[in-house]
Amino acid sequence: MTRAREAISHLFKIEVEVSDLAGVREALSAGADVIMLDNMEADGIRAAVALIAGRALVEISGGVGAGNFAALLDTGADIVSVGALTHAARSMDISLRIIAT
Numbered sequence: 001m002t003r004a005r006e007a008i009s010h011l012f013k014i015e016v017e018v019s020d021l022a023g024v025r026e027a028l029s030a031g032a033d034v035i036m037l038d039n040m041e042a043d044g045i046r047a048a049v050a051l052i053a054g055r056a057l058v059e060i061s062g063g064v065g066a067g068n069f070a071a072l073l074d075t076g077a078d079i080v081s082v083g084a085l086t087h088a089a090r091s092m093d094i095s096l097r098i099i100a101t
Contacts, residue, residue, distance in 0.1 A: 001030040015059070024048045028055060036081075038062045042071055049076035 004014055013033035018024050019040065027035045028051070037048050039062035049058050059079040060072055072080055 001032070005031075013057075017061075018048075020044070021048060021051060024051055028052065032056050034059055034079075036061050037077070042068075042075055045072070045075040045077060 001014060008014075014031075015034035015036055016023075016027040016030065016032040017036040017038050018027055019038050021044070024035060024037075034057040035048070035052060036059040037045050040048065040060070045058075045060060052058055057079060058077040059081060060075065060077045061081040061083065064072060064080055064082045065084055069080070069082070
């Protein structure tokens with residue numbers, strides 16, 4: 001993480017994605033600014049939030065939907081990412097083609 005910090009502006013945050021408490025400990029020890037908890041259950045998220053204890057922002061990602069969104073809000077995380085918003089979006093070709101004349 002030290003090399004990454006040396007290569008970026010002080011305005012950037014470094015985010016680390018983890019899937020268990022061992023990953024949370026490693027991200028904390030490395031000095032992550034944001035820890036993304038990927039595909040963790042609510043109890044695991046609560047344990048991670050307690051372990052992080054304000055030393056980094058906590059983001060929840062993976063498996064977030066209408067059925068569990070409210071329960072995840074009660075875990076103490078700072079950010080909830082909902083990938084389904086973009087997964088269901090249709091793509092559109094907005095390319096620009098230049099033809100020599």
